[in-house]
Amino acid sequence: MNFTIHxxxxxxxxxxxxxxxxxHHALCNIIEPIFEKSFIYDSYAxxxxxxxxxALERFDFFKGKASKNNTEKYYVLKAxxxxxxxNVDHEILLSIIKKSVxxxxxxxxxxxxxxxxxxxGRGMPLGNLTSQFFANVYLNDLDWFVKNRLKAKYYIRYVDxxxxxxxxxxxxGFCKDEINMFLKSKxxxxxxxxxxxxxxxxxxxxxxxxxxxxxxxxxxxSNIRKMKRKLKSLVQEYKLHKVDYDSxxxxxxxxxxxxxxANSYKLxxxxxxxxxxDFANEISTKEINRYLKIKKK
Numbered sequence: 001m002n003f004t005i006h007x008x009x010x011x012x013x014x015x016x017x018x019x020x021x022x023x024h025h026a027l028c029n030i031i032e033p034i035f036e037k038s039f040i041y042d043s044y045a046x047x048x049x050x051x052x053x054x055a056l057e058r059f060d061f062f063k064g065k066a067s068k069n070n071t072e073k074y075y076v077l078k079a080x081x082x083x084x085x086x087n088v089d090h091e092i093l094l095s096i097i098k099k100s101v102x103x104x105x106x107x108x109x110x111x112x113x114x115x116x117x118x119x120x121g122r123g124m125p126l127g128n129l130t131s132q133f134f135a136n137v138y139l140n141d142l143d144w145f146v147k148n149r150l151k152a153k154y155y156i157r158y159v160d161x162x163x164x165x166x167x168x169x170x171x172x173g174f175c176k177d178e179i180n181m182f183l184k185s186k187x188x189x190x191x192x193x194x195x196x197x198x199x200x201x202x203x204x205x206x207x208x209x210x211x212x213x214x215x216x217x218x219x220x221x222s223n224i225r226k227m228k229r230k231l232k233s234l235v236q237e238y239k240l241h242k243v244d245y246d247s248x249x250x251x252x253x254x255x256x257x258x259x260x261x262a263n264s265y266k267l268x269x270x271x272x273x274x275x276x277x278d279f280a281n282e283i284s285t286k287e288i289n290r291y292l293k294i295k296k297k
Contacts, residue, residue, distance in 0.1 A: 024130045027109060032133065034100050039136065040143045045159040046132040052208045053261055055158050056217070059207060062154040063214075066165035067201075070214055076205050077164040077172040079179070079196035081189050084160035085131065086123045089188045090114045093138050135159055138187065145182050150175050158208050172198045210262055217262040224267070227255050231271070235278045248275075249284035 044055035067074045117125045124131040154165035180191045204211045211218040237243040
């Protein structure tokens with residue numbers, strides 16, 4: 001099943017049939033341990049024990065290390081790859097995979113999955129587990145290039161979104177050019193020309209949905225707007241009996257956990273207050289279970 005979203009940018013999402021998703025999970029269960037050993041520590045997408053919040057914690061840690069606890073001026077290369085998922089080259093990806101996977105049946109299955117997603121020999125669909133995993137495999141060589149060749153001490157990557165911290169602005173400019181040449185020559189992708197820049201942290205760096213400053217973090221305005229639209233949609237669907245209260249509560253609880261990583265106390269209080277008005281006198285299954293656990297104690 002294919003569908004297109006336009007928030008914040010137009011993207012085509014693919015949801016595979018159930019039986020295909022079972023195969024995707026089985027495949028990743030087999031090959032993930034093989035590649036996990038080769039991934040650098042600071043690659044944070046789609047890995048057990050990693051994720052966006054861990055990447056954000058690492059950002060804060062590197063920020064302190066690079067600036068000696070914010071006592072020295074430093075810069076950040078903030079970059080991502082232009083139309084990354086659309087431009088992953090199947091043959092290059094397969095050649096990378098073959099270095100670690102010798103079973104021809106597994107390679108055949110991977111080739112089949114890639115061919116089903118695109119007949120042009122390029123691109124992977126957003127939404128598939130295999131695409132998320134292959135995205136890490138494809139850029140693993142970039143990670144080692146940045147760490148070993150460019151000697152970048154403070155580097156974090158989340159899918160195709162990455163940052164490098166450095167006190168020398170000129171050095172970061174050099175790193176940006178070298179990375180772009182590597183991507184073009186080895187992986188047939190390139191940095192996004194408008195979103196790959198050397199910046200001062202004081203003006204705020206947008207990273208994995210947050211605007212990070214020296215001493216505080218804010219949620220991206222587009223993410224707040226997206227959350228409010230989703231919540232409004234859930235309220236309308238609830239009134240039409242298309243969703244239950246538990247669904248709305250789970251969404252708010254998940255967003256709140258995410259938003260706590262930013263300086264968002266007033267925003268969270270406001271959203272929670274509006275939520276209570278929209279769902280007056282409702283109580284979720286989770287709230288009932290928590291109450292029963294406390295009562296048992």
